[in-house]
Amino acid sequence: MSVVTGLRPKSPAERLLATNSWLVFAFFYAPIVVLVVFSFNANENVGIWTEPSLRWYREVFRDEAVMGALRNSLIVAAISTTVATILGTMAALALERFRFRGQRVYDGLLYLPIIIPEVTMAVMLLLFFAQGFQWLDGAIGWSPTFGIGTISLSHIAFNISFVTVVVRARLGQLDPRLEEAAADLYATRWQAFRGITLPLILPGVAGGALLALTLSLDDVVITNFVAGPGSTTLPVYVFGLVRRGVTPLINAVSVIMLAASMVLVAVSFGFQRGSRGRVPESMAEDG
Amino acid sequence: MGPGGVDGRGAVSEPGGAAAARSELEDAARRAEARRGFLIALPAWFYLTLFFVIPLGIVAVYSFATRSSTGRTVLSDWNFDSYRRLWDSLVVEIALRTLLLALATTLICLMFAYPLAYYMATRRPALRNVLLILVMIPFWSNFLVRTYAWKVLLGSDGPVSQLSQALGGEPIRLLFTNTAVIIGLVYGFLPFMVLPLYTALERMDWSLVEAARDLYADGWTAFRKVTWPLSIPGVVAGSILVFIPTLGAYVTPAILGGAKTTLAGDYIVSQFLAARNQPFGSALSMGMMLIMLAATIVYFRWFRPSGRDL
Amino acid sequence: MAAAVALQGVSKAFGDVYAVRELDLAIRDGEFFSLLGPSGCGKTTTLRMIAGFEFPTEGSLQIHGVEMALQPPNERPVNTVFQSYALFPHMTVEENVGFGLRMKKVGGTEIAERVKRALDMVRLSHRATAAPKQLSGGQQQRVALARALVNEPEVLLLDEPLGALDLKLRQAMQTELKDLQARVGITFVYVTHDQGEALTMSDRIGVMHEGRLLQVGTPQEIYERPTSRFVAGFIGEINLLPATVIDHDSVRLAGGRLVAAATGVAPGSEVTVALRPERLELYGVNEVIPTNLNTVRGRVTRRVYFGDVFFYDIDTTDGVIEVKEENRPGVDLHEIGEEAVVAWDPAASTVVER
Numbered sequence: 007m008s009v010v011t012g013l014r015p016k017s018p019a020e021r022l023l024a025t026n027s028w029l030v031f032a033f034f035y036a037p038i039v040v041l042v043v044f045s046f047n048a049n050e051n052v053g054i055w056t057e058p059s060l061r062w063y064r065e066v067f068r069d070e071a072v073m074g075a076l077r078n079s080l081i082v083a084a085i086s087t088t089v090a091t092i093l094g095t096m097a098a099l100a101l102e103r104f105r106f107r108g109q110r111v112y113d114g115l116l117y118l119p120i121i122i123p124e125v126t127m128a129v130m131l132l133l134f135f136a137q138g139f140q141w142l143d144g145a146i147g148w149s150p151t152f153g154i155g156t157i158s159l160s161h162i163a164f165n166i167s168f169v170t171v172v173v174r175a176r177l178g179q180l181d182p183r184l185e186e187a188a189a190d191l192y193a194t195r196w197q198a199f200r201g202i203t204l205p206l207i208l209p210g211v212a213g214g215a216l217l218a219l220t221l222s223l224d225d226v227v228i229t230n231f232v233a234g235p236g237s238t239t240l241p242v243y244v245f246g247l248v249r250r251g252v253t254p255l256i257n258a259v260s261v262i263m264l265a266a267s268m269v270l271v272a273v274s275f276g277f278q279r280g281s282r283g284r285v286p287e288s289m290a291e292d293g
Numbered sequence: 294m295g296p297g298g299v300d301g302r303g304a305v306s307e308p309g310g311a312a313a314a315r316s317e318l319e320d321a322a323r324r325a326e327a328r329r330g331f332l333i334a335l336p337a338w339f340y341l342t343l344f345f346v347i348p349l350g351i352v353a354v355y356s357f358a359t360r361s362s363t364g365r366t367v368l369s370d371w372n373f374d375s376y377r378r379l380w381d382s383l384v385v386e387i388a389l390r391t392l393l394l395a396l397a398t399t400l401i402c403l404m405f406a407y408p409l410a411y412y413m414a415t416r417r418p419a420l421r422n423v424l425l426i427l428v429m430i431p432f433w434s435n436f437l438v439r440t441y442a443w444k445v446l447l448g449s450d451g452p453v454s455q456l457s458q459a460l461g462g463e464p465i466r467l468l469f470t471n472t473a474v475i476i477g478l479v480y481g482f483l484p485f486m487v488l489p490l491y492t493a494l495e496r497m498d499w500s501l502v503e504a505a506r507d508l509y510a511d512g513w514t515a516f517r518k519v520t521w522p523l524s525i526p527g528v529v530a531g532s533i534l535v536f537i538p539t540l541g542a543y544v545t546p547a548i549l550g551g552a553k554t555t556l557a558g559d560y561i562v563s564q565f566l567a568a569r570n571q572p573f574g575s576a577l578s579m580g581m582m583l584i585m586l587a588a589t590i591v592y593f594r595w596f597r598p599s600g601r602d603l
Numbered sequence: 604m605a606a607a608v609a610l611q612g613v614s615k616a617f618g619d620v621y622a623v624r625e626l627d628l629a630i631r632d633g634e635f636f637s638l639l640g641p642s643g644c645g646k647t648t649t650l651r652m653i654a655g656f657e658f659p660t661e662g663s664l665q666i667h668g669v670e671m672a673l674q675p676p677n678e679r680p681v682n683t684v685f686q687s688y689a690l691f692p693h694m695t696v697e698e699n700v701g702f703g704l705r706m707k708k709v710g711g712t713e714i715a716e717r718v719k720r721a722l723d724m725v726r727l728s729h730r731a732t733a734a735p736k737q738l739s740g741g742q743q744q745r746v747a748l749a750r751a752l753v754n755e756p757e758v759l760l761l762d763e764p765l766g767a768l769d770l771k772l773r774q775a776m777q778t779e780l781k782d783l784q785a786r787v788g789i790t791f792v793y794v795t796h797d798q799g800e801a802l803t804m805s806d807r808i809g810v811m812h813e814g815r816l817l818q819v820g821t822p823q824e825i826y827e828r829p830t831s832r833f834v835a836g837f838i839g840e841i842n843l844l845p846a847t848v849i850d851h852d853s854v855r856l857a858g859g860r861l862v863a864a865a866t867g868v869a870p871g872s873e874v875t876v877a878l879r880p881e882r883l884e885l886y887g888v889n890e891v892i893p894t895n896l897n898t899v900r901g902r903v904t905r906r907v908y909f910g911d912v913f914f915y916d917i918d919t920t921d922g923v924i925e926v927k928e929e930n931r932p933g934v935d936l937h938e939i940g941e942e943a944v945v946a947w948d949p950a951a952s953t954v955v956e957r
Contacts, residue, residue, distance in 0.1 A: 017512075019512070019513075022408070023408050023411060023412040024412060026405065026408040026409060026412070027408070027409045027412040027413070027424075029405075030405050030406075030409045030483070031427055033405075033480070033483075034427070034428075034430075034431045034480075034483070035431075036446075037439070037442035037443055037445070037446050037480070038431075038434075038439070038442060040442065040445060040446055040452055041438075041441070041442040041445055044445060051450075052445065052448070052450070052451075053448065053450030053451060053455065054450075092336075093336050093337040093340055094337065096333050096334070096336055096337060097333075097334055097337035097338075099333055100330045100331070100333040100334035101334070103330070104326065104327065104329065104330020104331075104333065104334075105326070105327060105330060106327040106328070106330035106331040106334065107327065107331065108331075109330075109334075112334055112338060115338075115341055115345070115346070116337070116341070118345065119341070119345060121537065121585060121586065121589045122582055122585065122586075123537075123538075123540065123541030123558070123578075123581050123582060123585055124538075124541055124543065124558075125541050125543050125557075125558045125561045125562060125578065125581070126352070126541070126561075126578040126579075126581055126582045128562075129352055129561065129565060129574060129575065129578045130345075130348035130349055130351065130352045130578070131344070131348050132565065133348065133351045133352055133355055133571065133575070134344070134347060134348035134351050137351055159344055160344070162340065162344070163340070163341065163344040163345050166337050166340065166341065170337070181687060181689060183685050183687055183689040184689050184691060184692075186654075186656050186676065186683075186685070186689065187683070187685060187689035187690075187691070188691075188702070188706075189655070189656075189675065189676040189677050190654060190655075190656075190676050190677070190681075190682055190683045190703075190751075191677075191682065191702050191703035191706055191750070191751075191754065192677045192678075192703050192706035192707050192754075193677055193702075193706045194677055195329075197706060201702075202691055205693050206691075206692065206693060220433060223435070224435050224436050224437065226436075226437055226543075226544050227543050227544065227558075227562075231565070241435070241437050244437060244438075244441075245437055245544065245547075245548075248437070248441050248444065248548055249547060249548065252441075252444055252445050252448055252451075256441065257445065260435075260438040260441055260442070263435045263437075263438050264434055264435060264438050266435075267430075267433055267434040267435050267438075268430065268434070270433060271426075271429060271430055271433045271434075274433070275426065275429075319658045319659065319660055319673070322658050322673055323658075
């Protein structure tokens with residue numbers, strides 16, 4: 007496709023556009039580059055460069071608090087991504103492929119956790135768990151505590167919505183005739199879902215899962231509210247350190263977290279590429 | 294040609310006896326289908342009711358409760374005191390500051406994102422994809438870490454300050470100021486502005502611009518009369534995606550802001566973790582939520598986004 | 604022998620809107636039947652009810668004598684060729700074609716054999732392992748056909764299957780489809796809005812309009828003996844002249860001219876006389892005209908040259924009449940502005956409602 011900008015090449019406006027773009031990209035990446043460079047600084051003092059070293063990375067892996075928080079993060083991410091992906095995909099299917107009572111309310115309800123401010127959601131869940139635990143204790147003498155369980159339950163609550171949105175977008179692009187064609191060719195509802203719908207929305211489901219994973223691994227605000235003593239996640243632990251100041255150890259942890267994000271981006275692009283299907287080899291009519 | 298394509302003249306046929314029975318069968322088939330849909334929807338419905346609707350209800354209830362002198366919440370003596378406190382000058386000041394900061398962030402993002410998105414959308418497809426990935430990377434990267442990077446950069450012995458001193462200037466003290474918070478917010482949310490703008494511009498039918506040029510519009514007029522109006526949905530979507538989360542921002546001001554730059558998110562958190570005034574914190578949360586819901590509803594009513602992406 | 608498809612009193616409502624109303628139709632075994640009508644006329648809804656994608660609100664739907672109105676699609680002995688082809692993008696051509704047989708739990712070797720035969724039939728064996736996206740539109744169309752036919756359905760349903768193809772390919776596929784139908788002997792139910800397609804391919808045509816089936820008949824019957832103004836106007840070029848019935852074999856045109864026409868309705872009824880342009884002849888004012896012909900006099904206002912034919916517009920007191928004259932050697936040309944007489948055999952006209 008040819009692109010017409012309505013601007014002659016190398017006009018002043020065009021040059022201005024290009025300059026702006028490269029400035030924005032510099033703005034995007036300069037802090038990251040600085041952070042990465044400083045994470046290899048041997049000096050105790052962040053601001054003073056002495057020599058390149060892996061010292062702080064070794065420290066990270068020796069730091070028990072960081073490792074414990076990382077372990078918690080991974081557990082929470084695994085649980086919340088799995089549950090949210092299943093529930094969110096089911097919700098998307100129900101919304102896109104069925105008509106049922108209360109559908110509009112359901113639709114709205116699913117958008118709420120996305121729209122609602124994180125802080126509000128954090129407050130809601132904190133009060134809910136506190137009140138609920140108090141009530142459980144009084145009712146059946148069981149008093150659970152804040153910890154990995156409450157964090158996971160909270161992460162699922164916001165992740166369902168994000169998975170639903172992503173899977174719905176994919177389902178919306180899927181020609182409903184394909185499912186009819188499967189039924190026409192003797193497939194039962196379940197066979198049509200397993201054989202046609204699921205494989206075709208899989209990139210969307212994977213995309214939703216990746217988004218859920220990222221959100222779970224990134225969340226600070228909500229986790230901060232529903233974490234218990236000794237059960238904080240890596241971002242919450244790092245957040246606590248960051249508020250106190252800048253240290254070379256945080257630099258190293260941050261770069262590791264960034265690297266993890268990059269891997270996720272790469273994986274997500276891989277999925278998107280795979281979903282686009284094979285490139286047509288020949289469009290020639292030979293019959 | 295589906296049901297929508299039918300030109301309806303209203304019902305004419307009167308269902309006879311056998312036909313009525315058949316109609317009930319069709320209804321039964323439809324009901325079975327609806328039941329199936331409902332069952333598939335049920336798990337998420339149940340989950341969100343338990344872990345979202347009920348918690349929301351609890352916050353609403355708490356906002357009418359009383360705080361005892363020891364900081365406990367007393368679930369009796371229901372009153373509007375917490376809501377009345379929302380008009381305290383301190384609260385109003387924080388709300389206005391938050392609003393201003395969110396507006397400023399949104400406008401700055403729009404100023405830089407629009408030309409960038411335009412530039413991206415008018416490149417060759419190959420280059421376009423590379424640029425898109427370059428925007429996606431910060432979009433997907435850990436928000437906390439990206440904010441932290443600015444703390445490193447802007448610190449009193451950070452690179453920005455050192456650079457300024459090396460050039461013979463004063464040490465720059467940006468950290469813990471409103472400027473630092475805005476920089477952090479713009480940095481954090483800029484990709485949210487670029488992506489919908491890019492989507493809108495990339496999808497646009499550029500032959501419309503050619504048509505405008507053909508009809509004697511110069512480049513600037515063609516942009517003003519064709520490109521800009523057609524990209525409005527992207528502008529609105531991007532603005533909402535930046536404005537709403539910045540209103541509730543907590544992490545950025547907590548890291549880059551100072552004591553004098555308390556924002557709404559920060560203030561709410563402090564009601565729970567420091568001041569231990571749950572009713573007031575609940576009322577604040579409700580207020581913030583209502584503002585955002587209103588903004589979102591206005592957005593959906595007025596602009597009715599056609600695509601579901603983002 | 605029961606009809607291949609029999610619909611009785613079938614109506615389909617979407618909410619308050621009726622897409623199909625009180626449809627009675629029997630499609631014979633082995634025939635090529637077309638449902639023809641403008642978009643929104645209910646033809647696709649009818650096809651989708653036969654396929655099982657929609658359930659009728661009222662009425663009975665039988666396939667070879669078995670009641671099927673509320674049977675789900677996978678339990679019906681019919682297969683569909685979709686307008687968009689609906690080929691499964693994540694399967695190869697042969698996986699697509701074998702899908703129905705796999706669902707029916709046919710044995711592996713038999714599936715391979717039948718898939719091969721079906722692909723041979725549509726001349727696509729060499730693309731068996733290709734992905735649908737790699738095929739041209741015409742090839743995808745043939746895969747969709749093979750995917751349906753391989754199951755040896757009792758009835759094949761085709762929903763505007765040629766709509767997405769360009770003109771040349773569409774014409775080639777028309778012939779191919781017709782030949783294929785003759786070879787496999789399966790009943791075809793073909794939905795189209797293209798009257799040319801329906802006329803050339805079908806054994807019989809059902810014309811639908813606003814949810815109702817207006818007329819069923821062979822292409823000749825539909826073209827030459829339309830029973831309603833809509834059918835007359837929808838198919839082919841036609842002149843529609845308002846008239847009043849005088850008696851069983853004459854009517855008075857709006858301009859006052861009395862002409863012969865078989866009416867079959869009560870004197871005084873307001874009707875329309877339908878005249879095909881190619882059934883009309885054009886005479887000079889001084890020529891001798893056989894007395895058994897109806898005549899209307901007027902002035903030539905337009906002449907368009909089509910190579911093989913000329914089209915004339917004749918402005919008469921009864922309205923503008925279009926005349927189609929073959930470009931034969933020795934034919935008299937009529938110039939614009941000339942007076943001329945339009946003449947026709949009373950048997951060539953059809954009287955339909957106003």
